[in-house]
Amino acid sequence: MAENLQEQMYQRLREGLLAGRFEPGEALKLRDLAARWGTSPMPVRGALQRLVAEGALEGEPQRSVRVPVITAERLIQLYQVRLSLEGMAAEEGARRLDAAGREQLHACTERMAAALARRDAQGYLYDNSQFHLTLYRASGNPVLLRLIESLWLQAGPLFNRLFRETDLSLFNDFHQHCLDALDQGDPAAARQAIEQDLLHFRSILLGLFEEAVE
Amino acid sequence: MAENLQEQMYQRLREGLLAGRFEPGEALKLRDLAARWGTSPMPVRGALQRLVAEGALEGEPQRSVRVPVITAERLIQLYQVRLSLEGMAAEEGARRLDAAGREQLHACTERMAAALARRDAQGYLYDNSQFHLTLYRASGNPVLLRLIESLWLQAGPLFNRLFRETDLSLFNDFHQHCLDALDQGDPAAARQAIEQDLLHFRSILLGLFEEAVE
DNA sequence: TTGACAGCCCTGTGATCACAAAACAATGAT
DNA sequence: ATCATTGTTTTGTGATCACAGGGCTGTCAA
Numbered sequence: 254m255a256e257n258l259q260e261q262m263y264q265r266l267r268e269g270l271l272a273g274r275f276e277p278g279e280a281l282k283l284r285d286l287a288a289r290w291g292t293s294p295m296p297v298r299g300a301l302q303r304l305v306a307e308g309a310l311e312g313e314p315q316r317s318v319r320v321p322v323i324t325a326e327r328l329i330q331l332y333q334v335r336l337s338l339e340g341m342a343a344e345e346g347a348r349r350l351d352a353a354g355r356e357q358l359h360a361c362t363e364r365m366a367a368a369l370a371r372r373d374a375q376g377y378l379y380d381n382s383q384f385h386l387t388l389y390r391a392s393g394n395p396v397l398l399r400l401i402e403s404l405w406l407q408a409g410p411l412f413n414r415l416f417r418e419t420d421l422s423l424f425n426d427f428h429q430h431c432l433d434a435l436d437q438g439d440p441a442a443a444r445q446a447i448e449q450d451l452l453h454f455r456s457i458l459l460g461l462f463e464e465a466v467e
Numbered sequence: 468m469a470e471n472l473q474e475q476m477y478q479r480l481r482e483g484l485l486a487g488r489f490e491p492g493e494a495l496k497l498r499d500l501a502a503r504w505g506t507s508p509m510p511v512r513g514a515l516q517r518l519v520a521e522g523a524l525e526g527e528p529q530r531s532v533r534v535p536v537i538t539a540e541r542l543i544q545l546y547q548v549r550l551s552l553e554g555m556a557a558e559e560g561a562r563r564l565d566a567a568g569r570e571q572l573h574a575c576t577e578r579m580a581a582a583l584a585r586r587d588a589q590g591y592l593y594d595n596s597q598f599h600l601t602l603y604r605a606s607g608n609p610v611l612l613r614l615i616e617s618l619w620l621q622a623g624p625l626f627n628r629l630f631r632e633t634d635l636s637l638f639n640d641f642h643q644h645c646l647d648a649l650d651q652g653d654p655a656a657a658r659q660a661i662e663q664d665l666l667h668f669r670s671i672l673l674g675l676f677e678e679a680v681e
Numbered sequence: 682t683t684g685a686c687a688g689c690c691c692t693g694t695g696a697t698c699a700c701a702a703a704a705c706a707a708t709g710a711t
Numbered sequence: 712a713t714c715a716t717t718g719t720t721t722t723g724t725g726a727t728c729a730c731a732g733g734g735c736t737g738t739c740a741a
Contacts, residue, residue, distance in 0.1 A: 256528040257694065283723065293696045298723080302513060306520035308613055314470040315702060315723060330608045337551050394544045396621070399522055400614050407610070471724065497693065507726045512693080529693060529732065 258292055262300035265290070270309055270320070270406060272375075273413020280317040281310070309406040320410055325462040328411070332455045335404050339385065339451060340444045342401060345392035347435055347443035355435055357387050362428050369424060374416050377424060384428055385447070414461055425453050472506055476514035479504070484523055484534070484620060486589075487627020494531040495524070523620040534624055539676040542625070546669045549618050553599065553665060554658045556615060559606035561649055561657035569649055571601050576642045583638060588630050591638060598642055599661070628675055639667050 266286075269275055281301060283294040290297070301318045304310040312318035323331075350358075361384040368376035382405070389398055427450035434442035480500075483489055495515060497508040504511070515532045518524040526532035537545075564572075575598040582590035596619070603612055641664035648656035 259694080260528065282721090284721090294723085295695050295697095299513070299516060299694095303516060303520045306517045308610075314474065316704095317722070327610070330610045333555070333608065334552070334611050334614065337555055338548070341547070341551055394547065396522075396541070396544045396618070397548050400548065400617075403614075404610070473724080496691090498691090508693090509725055509727095513724095526693095531692070 258296035259299040259303075262286075262290065262292070262296050263303055266300055266304060267309070267406065270304070271409040271412065273410055273416065275320045275410065277320050277322040277410050279320045281320065282317055304406075307403050307406060309403070309409065321407070323408070323411055325459060328408075328455070328458055328462070331404060331408055332451060335401070335408075336448055336451055338397060338401050338404070339389065340448050342389035342392045342394070342397050343431070343447035344440045344444035345394065345397075346388040346390070347438075347440035349393055350388065350391040350435060354387060354391050355432075358384055358428075358432060358435070361387070362426075362432060365426070365428065374424075378412065378415070381428075388431075388443075388447075408458075411458055411461070415457070423457055425450075427453065472510035473513040473517075476500075476504065476506070476510050477517055480514055480518060481523070481620065484518070485623040485626065487624055487630065489534045489624065491534050491536040491624050493534045495534065496531055518620075521617050521620060523617070523623065535621070537622070537625055539673060542622075542669070542672055542676070545618060545622055546665060549615070549622075550662055550665055552611060552615050552618070553603065554662050556603035556606045556608070556611050557645070557661035558654045558658035559608065559611075560602045560604070561652075561654035563607055564602065564605040564649060568601060568605050569646075572598055572642075572646060572649070575601070576640075576646060579640070579642065592626065592629070595642075602645075602657075602661075622672075625672055625675075629671070639664075641667065 266281075275281070283297050283301070286297045286301075287294040301310065301312070305312045305318060310318050311321045361380045364380045365377050365384070368374075368380060389401060392398070427446045430449070431443050431446035434440075434446055480495075489495070497511050497515070500511045500515075501508040515524065515526070519526045519532060524532050525535045575594045578594045579591050579598070582588075582594065603615060606612070641660045644663070645657050645660035648654075648660055
């Protein structure tokens, strides 16, 4: 098992959040979660407060912690920052990525193609995140990495809707462009490919909002 | 007073951290702080964990929380991200800032000049932060703002050295350039001014490291 | 004199309890 | 019927206690 209970609770909540298992607007109550996981409310409290501090949940002082409801406006704001941060991480990562890292990225894209073929959105998204993460990690900037992960967590609650409502054919593949750029040693092109990928994803997510308005 | 104790503890710790009242590498111990502020260890624990989650303190699982020691490498990484994020916030803020906001910025620069004249580094830095904050706030992007504040907190422990060791004549003033750009309605120029300001600050801080090596 | 080991103390963690404020529901008046 | 108000329940917060793991020190052997 892990070191301490609070860390376990945090991981479970984070995982559930990224998988979109919590409804936006849902109130996460201490004693409920504690009872469900068989612990005292104490470690759950810590885990929730940590997620609030990271911006993944929102909680006013004396009230229950809630899963944030993402508006289209907030989604745009989120992606404005993601574009800047992940663009930088991609460019810097492209400069420093070694052969082993490139191999990992190739493996990821192959698995993504396979997942796409078998219409497995969840698998696709998982390897997608792995692809981005390993590239960004190569940038060697932990400050940057922490912020990016924080942003991913904030977008998490939207992904459950992707699983259900999205046509898989919408998933385009800018990762191949990125790989080509990496093999040619062109960091600027790698950055551009990543930014294109993010923009494409953003438009898909924004599309979900327009459907919801109807 | 405030709503709950944990929030008060958090504000006190944050303030002390930004003012550089804690030594880098210093271990912050629950019962010590609790006794000093006259509370139980519980709210202090929450406040410390929150600061760890925000990256302002570092704490391994079962060990005491410590004030991070900033290396030159980490400083460079920090400023790489600050440059990108605050540049974006400045440009967007410049686009949306209204007349009242511009008035506040003018007041800030006047106070900064006054502080400089009376050799008050602390006062200068305070109004400096206010200047940046009001400009960034005008960007209307809370996601961005949260990340920037998180980065400021990470650089906090360095500022106490500025108070003591730095020649005030080193403080240059790129804020006037920024104001000019704002009055002319030129967001790109405003961004450039802010970036110049950050780079200048960065070189001052890096200078402190070279002294320390001797 | 120096190295290792054992003991104690210090420190973070988790559980239980007591409390206050907020959310909810039932009851009453208009 | 609708809204305000009051009483009850729920829910987060803080304190105290019990526990376990790490670190430090003193002692003993080589």
